[in-house]
Amino acid sequence: MQYTEAIDYLYSRLPVFHRIGPKAIKPGLGNTLLLCEGLGNPHQQFTSIHVAGTNGKGSTSHMLAAIYQSAGYRVGLYTSPHLKSFTERIRLNGRPIPEEEVVRFVEQQQPLIESVEPSFFEVTVAMAFYFFARHAVDIAIIEVGLGGRLDSTNVITPIASVITNIGYDHTDILGDTLPLIAAEKAGIIKPGVPVIIGESHPETQEVFTSVSASLQAPITFADRQYLVNDLGLVDGIRQASISRGDGSGWLAQLDLLGAYQLKNLPGVFATVEQLQQQFPVTAAQQQEGLASVSLLTGLKGRFQTLGSHPRVIADTAHNQPGLEALFDTIRSIPYKTLRIIIGLVADKDRSKVLSVLPTNAVYYFCQANTPRSLSAQLLQQEARVLGRIGDVFTDVNTALAAALEQADPDDLLLITGSNYTIAELTNL
Structure with missing residues (x-):
């Protein structure tokens, strides 16, 4: 075997x-x-x-x-x-x-x-x-x-x-x-x-x-x-x-x-x-x-820096208290524009998670390759109702590539929302 x-x-x-x-x-x-x-x-x-x-x-x-x-x-x-x-x-x-x-x-x-x-x-x-x-x-x-x-x-x-x-x-x-x-x-x-x-x-x-x-x-x-x-x-x-x-x-x-x-x-x-x-x-x-x-x-995925100019951070926060703590840290970091790449699982109460996300960020919605993942299209729709606006991407790496292309050197890119989303990053 x-x-x-x-x-x-x-x-x-x-x-x-x-x-x-x-x-x-x-x-x-x-x-x-x-x-x-x-x-x-x-x-x-x-x-x-x-x-x-x-x-x-x-x-x-x-x-x-x-x-x-x-x-x-x-x-x-x-x-x-x-x-x-x-x-x-x-x-x-x-x-x-x-x-x-x-x-x-x-x-x-x-x-x-x-x-x-x-x-x-x-x-x-x-x-x-x-x-x-x-x-x-x-x-x-x-x-x-x-x-x-x-x-x-x-x-x-x-x-x-x-x-x-x-x-x-x-x-x-x-x-x-x-x-x-x-x-x-x-x-x-x-x-x-x-x-x-x-x-x-x-x-x-x-x-x-x-x-x-x-x-x-x-x-x-x-x-x-x-x-x-x-x-x-x-x-x-x-x-x-x-x-x-x-x-x-x-x-x-x-x-x-x-x-x-x-x-x-x-x-x-x-x-x-x-x-x-x-x-x-x-x-x-x-x-x-x-x-x-x-x-x-060998711990990874906890406020892990993946790049600079623009700064790219990956964090496995995936529930309301975890995301609240994450954004407390994000607010302490200077940046021009916050760009958030996010994918969620479908079998959790998403309303609490979405309510934690800042409204003044640019969003890139994606989904992981697992049956538990929430459709990126549905995530985009639910987020839009709460004033979180962004585009849909087939996977996290495509979303990150788009964010990097659009970002200025002093922007901050955050990848979060699910362990499974972070796991699919090619450069983790």
């Missing part, structure tokens, strides 16, 4: 969320537990940190991985979805799982897969756990796919549970109020395992407090312990001052340039502090990791 055949097998045989949306989800942990049992229960053979949240969970996972890599630990990292290659989902010290390991897993476990009939995501999770156990990682950072309580990753018992924030996304699956969504995310909290909440919110605080108390899980609201002050971009690096309630403080540098990333820092700092006895990290190692996240872990 070749790598392409192994991937085709996974995609063709198993329900895949990024192709058919919520219909691909198989609720419950039963399939994942059956897969893990057939693999010798690898999820019980390594130490882990579990990360959930509406936005920022991927970036937080990469930050934690970069810090522990800088401290010399052997670090596994599981995130989803991928942008360019399936192998991006499973990393060891920043390097994607080798293609031959994917092939070997599919070849050897094909009878198990066909007996369980899991989803694509369930198999991917099992593959990641098997890979981390085989390679004896010191610690694995595991990002939740969707929600938390019924997510396939929730079979692990971590040494810390991290919940970055709560916002409106996947409301058809997780609930249409912040407390309901928080309850699903709180499903990753385990008995006696410390839980770190990155951003406190009056509507969700009681949910987390109640669940952690019932499970005797020590809880930390990180944004009450760490105050982060944005100092802007200096020599292409995001600078921030950090202060603690005890009066101590320091400067931090972050190579993830979006100002919204600073909201993730309290949760990262609180997690590292919580685990200092088991996994010591010096202040210098912590700073080194944060300043080199993209280099150490």
Whole structure:
């Protein structure tokens, strides 16, 4: 079996969320537990940190991985979805799982897969756990796919549970109020395992407090312990001052340039502090990791600069809170004209997303090559009703080419709206 055949097998045989949306989800942990049992229960053979949240969970996972890599630990990292290659989902010290390991897993476990009939995501999770156990990682950072309580990753018992924030996304699956969504995310909290909440919110605080108390899980609201002050971009690096309630403080540098990333820092700092006895990290190692996240872990698509004169930025923000945070950063950047290349998926509440988009931008509407994509023509029509005007293009690269042709050197081009749109960029 070749790598392409192994991937085709996974995609063709198993329900895949990024192709058919919520219909691909198989609720419950039963399939994942059956897969893990057939693999010798690898999820019980390594130490882990579990990360959930509406936005920022991927970036937080990469930050934690970069810090522990800088401290010399052997670090596994599981995130989803991928942008360019399936192998991006499973990393060891920043390097994607080798293609031959994917092939070997599919070849050897094909009878198990066909007996369980899991989803694509369930198999991917099992593959990641098997890979981390085989390679004896010191610690694995595991990002939740969707929600938390019924997510396939929730079979692990971590040494810390991290919940970055709560916002409106996947409301058809997780609930249409912040407390309901928080309850699903709180499903990753385990008995006696410390839980770190990155951003406190009056509507969700009681949910987390109640669940952690019932499970005797020590809880930390990180944004009450760490105050982060944005100092802007200096020599292409995001600078921030950090202060603690005890009066101590320091400067931090972050190579993830979006100002919204600073909201993730309290949760990262609180997690590292919580685990200092088991996994010591010096202040210098912590700073080194944060300043080199993209280099150490291969994170892409987070306020990533793809060109200059005009400046071109790609960002995977795809829901209302994510886009609000993105445009907070955009407003801090000088430009002549803002040109936005955007494509969305069809199975989300688009009215909230479209309402966040600025009216004073030039739009280029496109769609990704996936069944979940919203028609670019329909997106254009819905946006026009709200005063967002632009032309339709067959794909993101055609749209970007048109924007570049029309742009002045001091314009700003932003590509956003969907992971799948960003993934199809040829120069990412």
